[in-house]
Structure formats: structure tokens, C-alpha cells
Amino acid sequence: MSTRYVSGVQLARLLGEVPHERPFYAALAREVRALVLDGRLALRTRLPAERDLAGALGVSRTTVTAAYDRLRDEGFVESRQGAGSWTALPPTKMTASPAREVPSVSPPFGAGRFGMAHAPEGAGFIDLGCATPGAPRIFEEAVAAATAELPRYSGGPGYEPAGLAELREVIADGYAARGVPTRPDQIVVTTGAQHAFTLLTQMMVDTGDAVMVERPTYPHALGALRRRGARLVPVGVNEGWDLELIAGSMRQAAVRLAYTVADFHNPTGRLMGEDDRAALVDAARRADAFLVADETFAELGHDLSAPRPAPLAAFDQGGRVITIGSASKLLWGGLRIGWIRATAPLARRLVLLREAVDMASPVLDQLIVRELLLRVDEVRAERAATLVARRDALAAALREDLPGWRFTLPDGGMSLWARLGAPVATLLSEAAGRYGVRVVPGPVFGADGVLEDCVRLPYVLPPDVLRTAVERLAAAYREVEAAPVARPLPAYV
Amino acid sequence: MSTRYVSGVQLARLLGEVPHERPFYAALAREVRALVLDGRLALRTRLPAERDLAGALGVSRTTVTAAYDRLRDEGFVESRQGAGSWTALPPTKMTASPAREVPSVSPPFGAGRFGMAHAPEGAGFIDLGCATPGAPRIFEEAVAAATAELPRYSGGPGYEPAGLAELREVIADGYAARGVPTRPDQIVVTTGAQHAFTLLTQMMVDTGDAVMVERPTYPHALGALRRRGARLVPVGVNEGWDLELIAGSMRQAAVRLAYTVADFHNPTGRLMGEDDRAALVDAARRADAFLVADETFAELGHDLSAPRPAPLAAFDQGGRVITIGSASKLLWGGLRIGWIRATAPLARRLVLLREAVDMASPVLDQLIVRELLLRVDEVRAERAATLVARRDALAAALREDLPGWRFTLPDGGMSLWARLGAPVATLLSEAAGRYGVRVVPGPVFGADGVLEDCVRLPYVLPPDVLRTAVERLAAAYREVEAAPVARPLPAYV
Numbered sequence: 001m002s003t004r005y006v007s008g009v010q011l012a013r014l015l016g017e018v019p020h021e022r023p024f025y026a027a028l029a030r031e032v033r034a035l036v037l038d039g040r041l042a043l044r045t046r047l048p049a050e051r052d053l054a055g056a057l058g059v060s061r062t063t064v065t066a067a068y069d070r071l072r073d074e075g076f077v078e079s080r081q082g083a084g085s086w087t088a089l090p091p092t093k094m095t096a097s098p099a100r101e102v103p104s105v106s107p108p109f110g111a112g113r114f115g116m117a118h119a120p121e122g123a124g125f126i127d128l129g130c131a132t133p134g135a136p137r138i139f140e141e142a143v144a145a146a147t148a149e150l151p152r153y154s155g156g157p158g159y160e161p162a163g164l165a166e167l168r169e170v171i172a173d174g175y176a177a178r179g180v181p182t183r184p185d186q187i188v189v190t191t192g193a194q195h196a197f198t199l200l201t202q203m204m205v206d207t208g209d210a211v212m213v214e215r216p217t218y219p220h221a222l223g224a225l226r227r228r229g230a231r232l233v234p235v236g237v238n239e240g241w242d243l244e245l246i247a248g249s250m251r252q253a254a255v256r257l258a259y260t261v262a263d264f265h266n267p268t269g270r271l272m273g274e275d276d277r278a279a280l281v282d283a284a285r286r287a288d289a290f291l292v293a294d295e296t297f298a299e300l301g302h303d304l305s306a307p308r309p310a311p312l313a314a315f316d317q318g319g320r321v322i323t324i325g326s327a328s329k330l331l332w333g334g335l336r337i338g339w340i341r342a343t344a345p346l347a348r349r350l351v352l353l354r355e356a357v358d359m360a361s362p363v364l365d366q367l368i369v370r371e372l373l374l375r376v377d378e379v380r381a382e383r384a385a386t387l388v389a390r391r392d393a394l395a396a397a398l399r400e401d402l403p404g405w406r407f408t409l410p411d412g413g414m415s416l417w418a419r420l421g422a423p424v425a426t427l428l429s430e431a432a433g434r435y436g437v438r439v440v441p442g443p444v445f446g447a448d449g450v451l452e453d454c455v456r457l458p459y460v461l462p463p464d465v466l467r468t469a470v471e472r473l474a475a476a477y478r479e480v481e482a483a484p485v486a487r488p489l490p491a492y493v
Numbered sequence: 494m495s496t497r498y499v500s501g502v503q504l505a506r507l508l509g510e511v512p513h514e515r516p517f518y519a520a521l522a523r524e525v526r527a528l529v530l531d532g533r534l535a536l537r538t539r540l541p542a543e544r545d546l547a548g549a550l551g552v553s554r555t556t557v558t559a560a561y562d563r564l565r566d567e568g569f570v571e572s573r574q575g576a577g578s579w580t581a582l583p584p585t586k587m588t589a590s591p592a593r594e595v596p597s598v599s600p601p602f603g604a605g606r607f608g609m610a611h612a613p614e615g616a617g618f619i620d621l622g623c624a625t626p627g628a629p630r631i632f633e634e635a636v637a638a639a640t641a642e643l644p645r646y647s648g649g650p651g652y653e654p655a656g657l658a659e660l661r662e663v664i665a666d667g668y669a670a671r672g673v674p675t676r677p678d679q680i681v682v683t684t685g686a687q688h689a690f691t692l693l694t695q696m697m698v699d700t701g702d703a704v705m706v707e708r709p710t711y712p713h714a715l716g717a718l719r720r721r722g723a724r725l726v727p728v729g730v731n732e733g734w735d736l737e738l739i740a741g742s743m744r745q746a747a748v749r750l751a752y753t754v755a756d757f758h759n760p761t762g763r764l765m766g767e768d769d770r771a772a773l774v775d776a777a778r779r780a781d782a783f784l785v786a787d788e789t790f791a792e793l794g795h796d797l798s799a800p801r802p803a804p805l806a807a808f809d810q811g812g813r814v815i816t817i818g819s820a821s822k823l824l825w826g827g828l829r830i831g832w833i834r835a836t837a838p839l840a841r842r843l844v845l846l847r848e849a850v851d852m853a854s855p856v857l858d859q860l861i862v863r864e865l866l867l868r869v870d871e872v873r874a875e876r877a878a879t880l881v882a883r884r885d886a887l888a889a890a891l892r893e894d895l896p897g898w899r900f901t902l903p904d905g906g907m908s909l910w911a912r913l914g915a916p917v918a919t920l921l922s923e924a925a926g927r928y929g930v931r932v933v934p935g936p937v938f939g940a941d942g943v944l945e946d947c948v949r950l951p952y953v954l955p956p957d958v959l960r961t962a963v964e965r966l967a968a969a970y971r972e973v974e975a976a977p978v979a980r981p982l983p984a985y986v
Contacts, residue, residue, distance in 0.1 A: 072838075075845055080697075088845075135647035143643065143857070147636055154628035157953075158827020191684050191829070195851035202720075204573075223849040227695075334651020334856035336684070345565070352568050352581070356716040358688035358851070362858045363827035364636070460650075 004045040008052030014041065015057075024059065025066035032067065033076050034426065036087045042448075044226065047077065047085045089219070089444065126469045129438045131266075131414045131458035133386075135332035136379045138372070146367035153363050161355040162347070163189020163339065164363065167370045171325065171339055174373060180313045185344045188351055191361050193296050193326035193338040194220050197259075199354050200292055200322060200340065201228045204257055212250060212258035214241075216417070216445030216454065218266045218294070221259055230257075234447040237268065238417075238454070241276050247283035255289045262312055263298035267445055267456035268417040269410025271301075274309045281315040289320075296326040296338075299380055301412040302388045319343035327369045329414060330379060337361060337369045387414060393463035397470035402477060415458040423452035424480050431476035437469050497538040501545030507534060508550075517552065518559035525560065526569045527919065529580045535941075537719065540570065540578045582712070582937065619962045622931045624759075624907045624951035626879075628825035629872045631865070639860035646856050654848040655840070656682020656832065657856065660863045664818065664832055667866060673806045678837045681844055684854050686789050686819035686831040687713050690752075692847050693785055693815060693833065694721045697750055705743060705751035709910070709938030709947065711759045711787070714752055723750075727940040730761065731910075731947070734769050740776035748782045755805055756791035760938055760949035761910040762903025764794075767802045774808040782813075789819040789831075792873055794905040795881045812836035820862045822907060823872060830854060830862045880907060886956035890963035895970060908951040916945035917973050924969035930962050 006014070014035055021027040035041035047053070050068065054061040068085060071077035079085040153164075162168065168184040175182035190196040197220075205211060207229030213222060215234035225232060233253045235246050241262075250258065260280065262272035272280070284291040293312040301308065313321045323341040331337075340350060354360075372379060391409065394416060398405055406419040420428065425441035432439050442451030459466060499507070507528055514520040528534035540546070543561065547554040561578060564570035572578040646657075655661065661677040668675035683689040690713075698704060700722030706715060708727035718725060726746045728739050734755075743751065753773065755765035765773070777784040786805040794801065806814045816834040824830075833843060847853075865872060884902065887909060891898055899912040913921065918934035925932050935944030952959060 073841075075841075078842065078845075130650050130652075132650040132652070134649055135651075139647055140644070143640055147640060150636065151633070153827055154632055154825060156627055156827075157623050157625040158628075158821075158825050159623070159625070191851045191855075192853075194849070198850050220849055220852075227849065328651075328852075332647060332651050333852075334646055334649075336851070336853065336855040348566075348568075349571065352571075356687070356713055356720065357691050358684045358829070359713075359821075359826075360685075360829060362684075362829040362855045364857060364861075365855045368857075 004042055006041065006045050006048060008048035008054075008056035011041075011048055011053055012056035018057070023066070025063045026070065028057075028059075028063065028067040029070040029074075032071055033074065034430075036076050036089065041087055043087055043089060045087045047087065049084070089223075125436050125438070126461065126465055126472070127438045128456075128458055128461075128469055129440050131456070131460060132329055132333045133383075133414070133460045135334070136372070136382050138375055138378055139332060139368075142368050142371035142375070145371045146364060149367050150364055153367075158363050159360045160363075161360045162351045163187065163361060164366045164370070167366045167373075168339075170370050170373045171341075174376070175311070175313070175323075175341060178308070178314075179310050180341075182341060183344065186341055186347050188340045188342070188347050188354065189361050189366060190338045190340060190354065191358060192328055192333075192336045193294065193324050194224070195336075195358070196324045196326075196338045196340045197221055197292065197294070198224050199350055199357065200257075200324075201225055201230070202357070203350060203353055204290060205230050209256045210253045212246070212253070212255045212289070213447055214260060214265070215447055216267055216442065216451055216456075217259065217447075218261065219444050221294070222447055225259075232447040237265065237270070238419075238451075240270055241272055241280070243276050243279040243283065246280065247286065250283050250287035250289055255287055257290045257292060258284060259292045259294065260312070261294045261297070263293075263295050263309075264300055264410065264413030266294075266297060266413065267415050269408070269413045269415060271309065271411055277309060277312050278315045281312060281321060284320055285318060291316075291321045292324060293321055294324045296324065296329050297413040298325075299330045299376065300383055300387065300414065301380075302384050302391065303411065304380060304384050306411070313341065319346065322346070327372070330376075330383065331369060331372045335365045335369060337365050387459065390459040390461070390463055390466060391416065394457060394459045394466045394470065397467045398457075401470050401474040414460050415456050418455050418457055420453045420455065420477075422481075425452050425455050427480045428455065428473070428477055431479050432473055435472040435476045437472045437476070439473065497535055499534065499538050499541060501541035501547075501549035504534075504541055504546055505549035511550070516559070518556045519563065521550075521552075521556065521560040522563040522567075525564055526567065527923075529569050529582065534580055536580055536582060538580045540580065542577070582716075618929050618931070619954065619958055619965070620931045621949075621951055621954075621962055622933050624949070624953060625822055625826045626876075626907070626953045628827070629865070629875050631868055631871055632825060632861075635861050635864035635868070638864045639857060642860050643857055646860075651856050652853045653856075654853045655844045656680065656854060657859045657863070660859045660866075661832075663863050663866045664834075667869070668804070668806070668816075668834060671801070671807075672803050673834075675834060676837065679834055679840050681833045681835070681840050681847065682854050682859060683831045683833060683847065684851060685821055685826075685829045686787065686817050687717070688829075688851070689817045689819075689831045689833045690714055690785065690787070691717050692843055692850065693817075694718055694723070694750075695850070696842060696846055697783060698723050702749045703746045705739070705746070705748045705782070706940055707753060707758070708940055709760050709935065709944055709949075710752065710940075711754065712937050714787070715940055718752075725940040730758065730763070731912075731944075733763055734765055734773070736769050736772040736776065739773065740779070743776050743780035743782055748780055750783045750785060751777060752785045752787065753805070754787045754790070756786075756788050756802075757793055757903065757906030759787075759790060759906065760908050762901070762906045762908060764802065764904055770802060770805050771808045774805060774814060777813050778811060784809075784814045785817060786814055787817045789817065789822050790906040791818075792823045792869065793876055793880065793907065794873075795877050795884065796904065797873060797877050799904070806834065812839065815839070820865070823869075823876065824862060824865045828858045828862060830858050880952065883952040883954070883956055883959060884909065887950060887952045887959045887963065890960045891950075894963050894967040907953050908949050911948050911950055913946045913948065913970075915974075918945050918948050920973045921948065921966070921969055924972050925966055928965040928969045930965045930969070932966065 015031050018031050019027050050061050050064040054064045068077055077085050078088045168187040171187050172182040172184045201224050205228040209230050210233050211225050211230040212233045214237045233255055235249055264271055313323050326338040327335045395409055404421050407416050429439050429441040440456050442454030508524050511524050512520050543557040544554050547557045561570055570578050571581045661680040664680050665675040665677045694717050698721040702723050703726050704718050704723040705726045707730045726748055728742055757764055806816050819831040820828045888902055897914050900909050922932050922934040932948050935947030
């Protein structure tokens with residue numbers, strides 16, 4: 001399962017002094033989790049056998065077993081009979097249970113602190129882990145219109161692996177309107193953007209293939225590439241895209257595929273300019289690499305009167321740019337509809353592959369997305385108005401309560417990328433959990449356990465909730481500043 | 494991509510005498526397709542370079558290029574730059590375009606024959622490739638009820654990787670009612686049964702792992718296993734399950750996973766008895782293998798008063814039986830909802846994995862499935878009444894027009910498995926296409942290119958359409974009988 005391995009002795013050294021708390025297994029689990037979270041213990045590293053770690057730590061094997069069990073429950077360790085256990089990251093938790101009011105937030109540092117493992121997600125807990133909004137106002141009308149269309153389909157088998165022709169036409173028209181002439185047979189409807197990227201990696205990435213990723217980038221994209229055994233080639237984009245550097249890395253690493261979020265980048269919110277777009281497509285051409293452009297956030301510009309750069313595909317002559325689109329952020333995540341734009345032959349191969357993976361996408365959801373896309377200007381206007389207000393509320397609160405943090409105000413997307421000025425994001429995330437805020441630390445967005453001075457702050461919740469969240473983050477940050485890391489950072493294994 | 498390779502000389506020998514038609518590339522493509530279809534050229538075999546095959550056949554390289562292109566278009570060949578080309582099977586075509594009336598079928602052998610590649614699927618063409626029905630009568634009511642519930646969810650992000658709690662409860666209750674106590678945290682909602690099986694193979698099957706499959710079995714299950722690089726261990730079930738043989742193979746092949754459709758088997762329609770179920774679970778236990786029970790057809794018994802055997806999971810003590818359920822056949826395929834029942838820890842791991850594959854399943858579809866499952870007895874009664882009438886019409890037509898074919902009348906499911914008495918299923922399928930019927934030949938359901946004397950005949954279309962289909966099949970069969978295979982079967986490479 002994994003080629004990396006850490007011995008009992010090595011892991012004991014990495015752990016340093018585990019606090020002698022009771023139960024000890026919980027402390028041990030927490031410390032291992034910290035090593036995984038801040039990247040000192042690389043992902044998919046095979047863990048030592050329980051008796052080896054027990055011996056190295058001088059504790060009973062039962063204690064190690066209990067710690068591994070806890071880590072497995074939390075998703076930081078995966079195991080398989082016969083293959084041992086290895087480190088992992090639990091995915092960002094997102095919930096679709098009946099929409100809970102985020103309550104008017106009780107005094108943040110009042111009544112009691114929440115233990116991280118048992119943080120009550122009702123009772124005032126604020127989840128900044130999830131950067132995705134509810135459905136737009138016209139949703140109900142779109143559902144009604146789609147439902148009225150449904151009987152035209154429900155008498156048949158309901159499978160269309162490429163997607164409903166009616167939806168593909170609307171999607172193709174959308175690209176044409178943005179200056180990229182597109183035929184419906186170039187579109188494959190998928191079950192969301194993540195599904196689209198998973199399909200692409202299954203078709204185009206084999207074990208050991210070099211794949212360029214931005215650092216930071218969308219964590220689930222990294223997950224999909226890791227599962228394919230890709231060799232990740234990260235390029236830093238914290239300060240924007242350095243095309244000279246990117247072109248050089250692409251050539252030198254013999255990159256086969258590059259994954260980019262050029263339109264309101266996740267998580268930095270940056271928008272790539274047209275010159276850089278032309279240069280990026282040219283670099284891909286020179287390196288003979290495919291370029292996957294994730295446009296999940298492309299329609300979420302905050303100023304609808306601002307000129308939009310042409311899509312990356314507009315700079316492409318040779319079918320080298322593959323575009324991913326998604327209903328999840330613009331329309332609604334609960335719809336599970338995304339799509340891929342590619343050349344017609346590639347689209348056909350994707351259809352064959354997707355059919356063997358999950359057959360087809362849901363018909364009613366496709367009809368709803370079609371209705372919403374036909375009125376996409378209304379949706380964009382609503383999103384822009386809401387997001388600008390929330391972005392500004394978040395930014396104002398940060399400037400007031402956490403004046404040391406630095407950020408660039410995004411012109412689109414749904415999240416703000418804050419630089420803390422100190423490599424404490426993971427510690428801050430843990431402390432914030434106790435103060436009733438969930439926040440995702442920078443390293444989760446990196447391919448290699450860096451970015452410890454960054455956190456992603458989505459602004460999809462209402463302004464007052466965001467203000468309370470920032471108050472709590474400020475309190476957590478003061479705590480982290482006051483109690484610097486107790487253990488020295490041991491050597492990287 | 495593939496470990497098998499066929500040289501230009503070997504392929505030329507396999508092809509034998511390619512008819513000298515014009516354009517020659519089309520004849521060449523057709524003959525290669527035939528080799529793939531009847532299994533003489535194994536799937537995922539790497540094809541020779543174009544110039545090598547051109548040399549071996551004594552034709553121009555352009556001709557071979559054109560033939561490969563044609564095969565690629567048809568899905569019988571896949572290619573990737575740098576990795577060459579290899580054999581593949583196009584998946585069964587199924588369409589969800591607005592339900593077309595299957596017309597009152599023009600005289601079957603009249604006006605003109607349809608070329609296979611250009612068979613007009615409107616104009617009286619009958620598709621027996623697709624064994625899946627339209628939605629049940631109460632569908633519209635269920636959609637209305639689900640739509641009314643939707644606002645409770647559409648204000649939130651819409652992601653629930655495990656599935657909506659409300660749906661998982663109803664599914665768990667359904668198992669409990671069948672004698673298998675189940676908690677909702679043992680259920681993972683997926684995007685259809687194929688997606689469920691794909692997830693399971695991704696979690697449990699690595700390259701080279703031995704996986705037992707029934708022969709015949711569901712083709713897309715074979716596809717998912719092949720993509721994982723599984724070593725397939727087929728056991729024949731044409732005459733039912735031989736548990737002694739199965740138990741022996743499981744042990745000897747060190748099978749890690751076994752895939753079974755014990756409830757109205759696809760494609761044979763057989764139902765496994767309780768003794769065999771107990772023995773199968775026991776064999777899996779002894780072999781230390783997991784058993785994946787695909788219950789896609791389990792609720793589609795034709796006689797609702799007949800006693801139902803207990804689910805395979807009822808015979809399981811150790812979390813060894815993993816059950817797949819699906820809305821596609823019982824409810825509607827256009828919903829794209831399936832599920833997995835497993836132990837709670839395994840379910841949790843599946844949730845983490847599925848989140849990285851496609852995040853979650855669509856909310857509205859889950860709500861619709863919940864409404865339909867709450868009234869599942871009505872749906873089952875409707876399905877049974879319809880399917881019995883269609884099965885009987887199909888059987889009567891077969892007895893009349895094709896008295897030499899043999900079959901066992903299924904007690905459930907949606908298709909009949911006919912034995913032709915001669916290994917001509919692929920030829921029959923090609924001829925039937927010219928007569929305006931699409932039928933899937935036996936080898937598609939086999940792991941290793943056998944079953945040439947079988948075809949699957951779904952009975953989801955109306956009785957008069959089925960009767961016309963059988964008339965056309967009979968005509969095609971007469972043609973195939975009259976013109977025996979022109980080329981001798983060459984040796985298997």
C-alpha cells in the first residue's frame with residue numbers, strides 16, 4: 001500500500017516526550033495526529049507494528065492498540081488486514097443534514113470549552129471547514145420546472161453516460177459565450193467536479209507519472225492523485241503564479257499532467273491574468289503535458305462588471321486543456337453535477353470509463369442544473385452580492401481582531417487565505433476547535449506538509465457568524481502565541 | 494497498461510483471411526472486433542504497432558491506422574499516447590434521452606437492413622441490450638413528496654458523504670425486516686450499485702489479488718475488477734451454484750473477494766437456496782475471503798407470495814458479507830442511488846474513500862428513493878405484475894419461433910438466459926443488428942471469452958415489442974445457421 005515506512009524507534013523519536021496524561025493512549029493518539037497534520041509524518045507512511053512501537057515507547061501493547069484504534073476512528077490512520085496500518089488524512093467534514101441555523105453564537109469563551117474530539121457541532125459551533133453555500137433563491141423554481149420535464153425521461157431506462165443532451169447543449173453554449181466554441185459532444189456530465197477529476201486521473205495518470213499541482217491547492221485533488229500513485233510536483237502559488245518557474249519545472253520533471261485553479265484559486269482566491277494563461281498553456285504544450293483547468297469557482301467573480309479573462313481553453317490549439325466545471329459552488333453542492341470539456345474523442349473515452357465507474361449522473365439533477373444555467377446571470381448576481389458582503393465582514397473583523405494576519409482581498413471565489421506570520425496553523429486549528437470554531441490549517445492544502453503559517457477562511461456563513469468566528473479565532477491565536485510549541489520539532493524522517 | 498501483447502504476425506494469424514472488401518480498413522476493423530467480441534483476442538491485450546501489423550498483413554500503414562481509428566471510435570480499442578493501443582469492450586449502450594415510444598415495429602425483414610454501425614435506434618430498432626425499466630407509477634407522487642422536503646436541505650451545503658440519515662434509516666429498517674438487524678451507521682449511500690462496487694474494489698482489491706466471479710456475471714463488475722488488476726477466478730453457474738466446487742476454488746486460489754448475485758442472478762435469473770447460501774458464506778469464512786452480495790434484483794421476485802430465502806448477510810457472523818443494494822432496477826435507474834451494507838468500521842472507511850472519489854450522492858434523489866422505499870410493497874407488486882406478463886410473452890414467443898433454444902423460466906429479475914445449442918452468439922448478435930434488434934451475446938458476461946452459446950434476453954419492453962424482437966432474432970438465427978462460420982477458429986494466443 002505504501003512504500004514509506006517508519007520504525008518503532010523512529011516514530012518514538014519523532015514523538016519526543018508524550019505528555020503523561022491519562023488515558024495515555026489518548027495522548028499518544030493526539031501526538032501522532034499532530035505529526036500527521038503538520039506533515040512531519042508523511043501521508044501513507046506505514047506505521048510500525050503495535051509491539052514495536054510499544055517496545056520503543058516502553059508502554060503496553062494494549063495502549064498502542066487503543067491509540068491506533070482512536071486514530072483509525074478519526075481517519076488519521078487506515079488499516080487493512082495483512083497490509084498493516086498507514087497514515088491518512090480524514091477528509092474535510094461537510095454535512096447536509098437538515099440545514100441547522102447557526103445559532104446566534106453564545107459567548108465564545110463562556111460556559112465551557114469543547115474538547116476537539118467531541119466538539120458539539122450544534123450548540124454554537126461554527127464550521128469554517130466547508131466552503132460551499134446553500135442553494136440560490138431561484139432554486140425552488142428550477143426544481144419545479146425540472147420536475148415538470150421529468151416524465152419525458154422517467155418512462156425510459158434513465159441512463160445517459162455522457163449526460164442529457166439538453167444539458168450538454170446548455171453547457172456548450174456557456175463556453176461559446178465565453179469565447180471558446182464548443183460542441184455538445186465535447187462535454188461529459190459527471191457526478192460533481194471531484195468525480196470529474198477522479199475520472200481524469202484514472203484515465204491519464206499511472207503510478208509514478210509526474211503531475212504538477214499548485215501549492216496550496218484543493219486537498220481532494222491531491223487525494224485523487226495520491227491514490228493513483230502520481231509523483232506530485234508542487235509549485236508555490238502563495239504569491240501568485242510564477243510562469244517562468246512553472247514552465248521550467250514542467251519540462252524538468254517531465255510532467256504528464258498539470259492541475260490548475262486559475263479562476264479564483266482555491267484556497268488563495270487569486271485570478272490568473274491573460275498573459276499568464278497564454279504562458280501556462282504554452283508551457284504545457286512545450287512539456288507535452290495535459291493541463292486540467294478546474295473552473296469550479298470561475299462564475300463566482302464578485303464584481304460582475306469587471307472584465308473576465310478568457311478561459312484557459314481559449315489559449316489552446318491542440319486539445320491540451322481539459323476543463324472541469326461544477327454546479328456545486330455556483331448552484332448547489334447537493335445536486336452532485338459537474339462536467340468535463342475536452343476534445344470529442346477524449347470525451348468519448350471518458351464516457352466509456354465513467355460508465356464502468358458509476359454508469360451515469362442523475363437525470364433530475366441534470367434537469368435542475370439546466371434550468372439554473374439558463375438563468376445563470378440571476379444566480380451570479382445573487383452570489384456576488386452575498387459573497388461581497390460576507391467577504392467584507394470577514395476582512396473587517398480580521399483587521400480588527402487579528403491585525404497581524406495578512407491577506408489579499410479576493411475578487412472572487414468563497415474563501416480568504418490568511419497568513420499568520422508564524423508556523424502555528426495546526427496548533428491554531430486544534431485550539432480553535434476548543435473555542436468552537438473549525439478551521440482548516442494550511443498544510444492540508446499542501447502536497448508536502450508545509451504551509452504551516454496559513455489558514456483558509458471561507459466566507460459562506462452570514463456576517464455576524466463570521467464576526468463571532470473571528471473573535472474565537474483571535475482568542476485561540478492568543479492562546480497559541482502564549483504557549484509556544486512545547487516539543488522541539490524533531491528531524492523529518 | 495497491459496501485460497499481454499500480440500505481435501503483428503500473431504494478430505495476422507489470428508485474423509486469418511480478411512475478406513477483400515472495400516474499404517479494406519472497415520473489413521479489418523470488423524474482423525478485429527469479432528476477435529475481441531468472442532474472446533479470442535483477450536481484453537487489454539496490447540495491439541501491435543501499426544507498421545508491424547501493416548507489414549504482417551501486407552497492407553499500407555494508412556489502412557491499419559484507419560482500422561484502429563474505427564475500432565477506437567467503436568470502443569473496441571483504447572489508446573494513450575506513449576502507451577500504445579489495447580483491446581477493450583465498449584460498455585452496453587443505454588440511453589436516457591426522452592423516452593421514445595418503441596414503435597409498432599415495421600415489418601421486421603422488410604424495407605432495408607440496418608448496418609450494424611449505423612443502426613437507426615429510432616425507426617423500429619429494438620434494444621434488448623438494456624435490462625432496466627422506467628419508473629413505477631407512484632414515482633411522480635414520490636418526487637412531489639421529496640421536493641416538498643428539499644427546502645430543509647437546500648439552505649445547507651448539501652454534502653453528506655455517508656448519505657442522508659433519513660434514507661439510511663429506511664434502508665437499515667428494510668434489512669431488519671428481512672431478518673438482518675442493521676444500524677444506519679452500517680449503510681453507505683452511493684451513486685448507484687456500480688459506484689458501490691467500484692468503491693469496494695478500490696478499497697479491497699489490489700493488483701494480482703484473486704477475486705472469484707460467477708460465469709456468467711454482470712459485465713461491468715468484471716470491468717471494475719479488471720481495472721483494479723484483479724486476477725479473476727471464474728466459477729460456472731450456468732446450471733446453478735456448485736458449492737463444493739466453489740469452496741474448493743476459493744481455497745485453492747486464495748481468493749480475497751468473491752462477487753455473487755445470489756438473488757435472481759444476472760443474467761441467468763437463478764435464485765440461490767438457503768443451504769447454498771449458508772455453504773457459500775461458510776466457504777468464504779474458511780478461505781478468509783470477503784463476499785460481496787449484489788442484491789440489485791433481490792426485490793424483483795415475480796411471485797410475491799413465494800417464501801424468500803434469507804439474505805446472504807443473515808448467514809454471516811464475522812462481517813464477511815458486504816451487501817450492495819440499488820434503486821436502479823426496482824425504482825428507477827435515472828435516480829443514481831445505490832448503497833452498501835457492511836460493518837460500521839468498514840462503512841466508515843468507505844465513506845472516507847467515497848468522499849475523495851465523488852464527495853456525496855445527490856440529495857433530492859436520496860429523498861425520492863426514501864419516499865419510494867417507504868412504499869416499496871406497492872412498487873414490488875407493480876413490478877411483479879408487469880414482469881411476469883412480459884416474461885411469459887417472451888417465453889411463449891421463443892418456444893414458438895426458436896424451439897431449439899433452451900432456457901429456465903426465471904422466478905425473478907428482468908432477463909432470461911437462453912442457450913442456443915451452438916457457439917454462435919456473437920455472430921447472432923451481429924446478424925440481429927442488421928435485422929433491427931440489439932442483443933448482448935454470452936461472451937460479454939464471461940471473464941474469459943466463453944459462453945458463445947448463450948444470449949441474455951431482458952423482458953422489460955412491452956409484450957408486443959418482445960414478440961417482434963423474437964421474430965427478428967429467429968430470422969437472424971436462420972441466417973447464421975445457413976452460413977456457418979467462414980473462417981476456422983484459429984488458435985488462442
